[in-house]
Amino acid sequence: MGMGKNKCLTKGGKKGAKKKVVDPFSKKDWYDMKALAMLNIRNIGKTLVTRTQGTKITSDGLKGCVFEVSLADLQNDEVPFRKFKLITEDVQGKNCLTNFHGMDLTCDKMCSMVKKWQTMIEAHVDVKTTDGYLLRLFCVGFTKNGTIRYGRPLILSTNKSAKSGRR
Numbered sequence: 439m440g441m442g443k444n445k446c447l448t449k450g451g452k453k454g455a456k457k458k459v460v461d462p463f464s465k466k467d468w469y470d471m472k473a474l475a476m477l478n479i480r481n482i483g484k485t486l487v488t489r490t491q492g493t494k495i496t497s498d499g500l501k502g503c504v505f506e507v508s509l510a511d512l513q514n515d516e517v518p519f520r521k522f523k524l525i526t527e528d529v530q531g532k533n534c535l536t537n538f539h540g541m542d543l544t545c546d547k548m549c550s551m552v553k554k555w556q557t558m559i560e561a562h563v564d565v566k567t568t569d570g571y572l573l574r575l576f577c578v579g580f581t582k583n584g585t586i587r588y589g590r591p592l593i594l595s596t597n598k599s600a601k602s603g604r605r
Contacts, residue, residue, distance in 0.1 A: 465489055467496065471505060471534045473524060477512045482524070485534065497529040504539055519547035557581045 467489055471482040482505065487496050503526045510518040521544060524536035552558060559579045566572050 465491075467532075469496075469500060469529070469532050469534050471524075471526075471536060473507070473512060473536055474538060478514060479512050482507050482512070482536070500526050500529050500534055502526060503534075505536065506542075519544045551578070551580070553580075 463486075465488055466486050468484050469487060471485055472480050473482050485500070485503070485505070487499055488494070490496050505524050505526070507522050507524060508518050509515060509520040509522055512522065521542045522538065523540040523542070525539035526534045527537045528535040557580065559581070560576065561579075562574060562576045564572060564574050
């Protein structure tokens with residue numbers, strides 16, 4: 439047997455049969471995202487999801503999706519540094535109903551709060567509410583912006599800041 443081309447594959451090969459080019463967006467549907475009722479603006483935006491195909495159902499693909507939205511967008515505010523995380527809990531028709539999933543501050547806001555010659559004290563606690571929800575609360579504090587005796591800046595040692603964070 440000689441080296442070279444495999445003639446069995448090239449004889450009746452893929453001369454005219456090319457793969458069909460299909461637009462991927464033709465297989466997708468747009469869904470409206472609805473925020474909590476307590477917020478001023480209910481429509482957050484739209485999301486894209488692949489249509490139901492076989493055993494894969496679109497509503498199952500949307501449930502559990504987390505969306506991050508600025509509080510300024512939800513309340514027509516001018517303060518854009520607070521971000522809310524909303525999780526999709528239910529799909530009704532073309533609407534995704536969301537619930538609160540968390541809150542965060544933007545990186546630039548966190549960086550602007552940290553200053554020289556101050557100590558940042560962080561603490562967190564897990565709280566269980568009367569209706570069964572488990573909340574993890576975080577608190578961030580800073581030492582006073584000033585000087586103590588002898589003109590030295592007020593900086594806590596690591597041990598002292600850890601103790602005050604545990605309280």
